[in-house]
Amino acid sequence: MPFFGFGYSASSTITQSSISAGGTDSDAQAFIDAAGITDSTQQSAINTLVTDLKTANIWTKMKAVYPFVGASSTSHKYNLVNPVDSDAAFRLSFSTGWTHSSTGATPNGSSAYADTFLNPTTSLSSSNNHASIYNRTNTAGTFSDLGSYTVSGLTYYFIFRTRQTGDTFLIGNGNSSFPTAVNTDSRGFYLMSKTSASNTSGFKNNSKVINEGVSGTGISNHNVFIGAINANGTAAQYTNREISFASLGNGLTDTEASDFNTAVTTFQTTLSRNV
Amino acid sequence: MIQGRVVIQEVAQQLEGTFIDSDTFFHFVQDINGEWFLILSAQDEIDVAKTEWAYLLDLPLEDYVAPPSPPFPPIP
Numbered sequence: 061m062p063f064f065g066f067g068y069s070a071s072s073t074i075t076q077s078s079i080s081a082g083g084t085d086s087d088a089q090a091f092i093d094a095a096g097i098t099d100s101t102q103q104s105a106i107n108t109l110v111t112d113l114k115t116a117n118i119w120t121k122m123k124a125v126y127p128f129v130g131a132s133s134t135s136h137k138y139n140l141v142n143p144v145d146s147d148a149a150f151r152l153s154f155s156t157g158w159t160h161s162s163t164g165a166t167p168n169g170s171s172a173y174a175d176t177f178l179n180p181t182t183s184l185s186s187s188n189n190h191a192s193i194y195n196r197t198n199t200a201g202t203f204s205d206l207g208s209y210t211v212s213g214l215t216y217y218f219i220f221r222t223r224q225t226g227d228t229f230l231i232g233n234g235n236s237s238f239p240t241a242v243n244t245d246s247r248g249f250y251l252m253s254k255t256s257a258s259n260t261s262g263f264k265n266n267s268k269v270i271n272e273g274v275s276g277t278g279i280s281n282h283n284v285f286i287g288a289i290n291a292n293g294t295a296a297q298y299t300n301r302e303i304s305f306a307s308l309g310n311g312l313t314d315t316e317a318s319d320f321n322t323a324v325t326t327f328q329t330t331l332s333r334n335v
Numbered sequence: 336m337i338q339g340r341v342v343i344q345e346v347a348q349q350l351e352g353t354f355i356d357s358d359t360f361f362h363f364v365q366d367i368n369g370e371w372f373l374i375l376s377a378q379d380e381i382d383v384a385k386t387e388w389a390y391l392l393d394l395p396l397e398d399y400v401a402p403p404s405p406p407f408p409p410i411p
Contacts, residue, residue: 094371133356133359133360133378134357135359137358145357152358153354153358153359153360154358154359154360155357155360155361155362156359156360156362156373156374156375156379157360157362157374157375157376157379157381158359158375158376158378159376159377159378160378168374169337169339170337170364170374170399170401171339171362171363171364171372171374172362172374173362204403217397239370291405295362296402296404296405320407
């Protein structure tokens with residue numbers, strides 16, 4: 061049953077194309093339908109997330125958003141921005157080794173990853189990109205929460221380690237420079253963002269912890285994996301952290317990053333899985 | 336210690352990337368000794384049991400030791 065669903069005829073005078081019958085955003089409803097979300101709290105959380113992202117004017121910057129709502133691979137695989145069951149829509153395909161639950165998706169840390177089918181070279185740019193992830197597990201190691209890199213003369217990166225060995229948060233979205241920040245707890249919401257060719261930013265929850273000048277052009281030309289890194293065509297650096305949200309898209313300003321954190325935190329809190 | 340099922344290389348190569356349902360595909364990894372492992376979650380086992388590859392579940396579970404991580408940044 062649709063969220064707040066009731067009869068709605070084609071002759072309705074409602075003119076806001078993004079609002080469907082009963083006040084549910086049409087993009088939220090499309091996701092709810094595709095993912096088979098029947099729980100009213102989850103439906104409401106999705107609707108609020110979509111409207112919050114639209115209100116903050118960051119919805120259109122999203123290429124792929126994975127809310128990991130529901131408790132199955134089927135409900136977890138859909139891209140909120142384009143909930144179509146196809147590679148072109150950046151729907152996730154999971155390898156063996158994942159455990160899906162109402163709090164998120166947990167890879168086994170040894171062999172599990174998910175292919176987003178999003179290639180940074182074709183869908184993003186080296187001067188305008190972001191990635192985010194919400195971790196619910198505190199572990200340290202040579203884990204990449206998501207990313208890819210391509211070796212072609214130089215090595216081109218789109219890499220994201222929320223807490224690597226040595227207790228640092230590392231980002232890399234270009235062909236050089238891996239700025240880091242001290243991080244002793246991998247739980248929380250992480251964002252790396254680049255809105256110009258010369259600077260990259262990293263955020264943990266609502267704090268900007270990396271702000272560093274970078275140089276070089278180019279970005280990975282391999283699909284981004286979640287739960288591991290796509291190392292020039294092969295999955296590697298598997299993580300064992302439960303993931304409750306992830307996104308890929310254009311770069312976000314500091315204000316947009318703050319609004320994004322607020323929206324995602326509200327979403328996780330509504331679902332009683334915030335950390 | 337994580338556990339998985341050891342298969343011969345030909346099986347790993349044949350099944351790698353094959354979907355067991357509409358969402359999940361087989362992925363095999365090599366351990367520190369070069370043996371090919373299939374590491375399934377409990378949910379995967381339920382799904383595999385419904386397929387023509389259910390025979391894989393009859394293989395004994397063995398401890399998996401990952402090989403060392405490659406250097407980072409990688410050397411072109």
